Amino acid sequence: MRIQYLLCVSLLLCGCTKLSDITDQKTKSANKAPVTTKKVNKTTVIDCKNDSSQQVTFEAKGDKIQKMTQVFVMDFSDLGITDDMNSEQIQSKINSSLDEKYNSIEGVHVSTQLKEEQVEVTVEMNFKTADIDTLIENGLLDKGEAQSDYVSLKKTQNVYKTEGFACMTQ
Known part of the structure; x- marks a missing residue:
């Protein structure tokens, strides 16, 4: 009987120490450092305008420009458009010349809109899909703006800015 009593007491003591180990583990896990979240690179939008109603908009993540949109106006006389042409002929002439030059380039889209004696031209360049060397070859991008594999926002x-544009972050 005495052996059974000692056995029961020893089992109870072992059980109590194991229970305290479990509660210590719970308090240690509750005191762990908080989980940190990774900062996601936000898209920055910057508008640049100059006195002659030209506008350039950049969408960038960090220093990498993702998309650039240029809007500028050209006079009919600069495009060789005469007074005897109707609006359909004018639009057709403009679109054909721009399509040949720019819309064949991957990542570039050009659109136009007639406004009185002028044509508003919008050039969109998606740098995720466009080839930087092709853009430089076609005069859409300056060599100084490109890094090895991306276009630098800075x-x-x-x-x-050196060409007289005022830039603001949206």
């Missing part, structure tokens, strides 16, 4: 913005 360099491009500095070029536009």
Whole structure:
């Protein structure tokens, strides 16, 4: 009987120590450092305008420009459009010349809109899909703006500022 009593007491003591180990583990796990979240690169939108109603909009993540949209106006006389042409002929002439030059380039889209004696031209460049070397070859991008594999927001913005553009973050 005495052996059974000692056995019961020893089992109870072992059980109590194991229970305290479990509660210690719970309090240790509750005191762990908080989980940190990774900062996601937000898209920054910057508008640059100059006195002659030209506008450039950049969408960038960090220093990498993702998309650039240029809007500028050209006079009919600059495009060789005469007074005897109707609006359909004018639009057709403009679209054909721009389509040949720019819309064949991957990642580039050009659209136009007639406004009185002028044509408003919008050029969109998606740098995720466009080839930087092809853009440079076609005169859409300056060599100084491009890094090895992306277009630098800082360099491009500095070029536009030296050309008289005022830039603001939206």
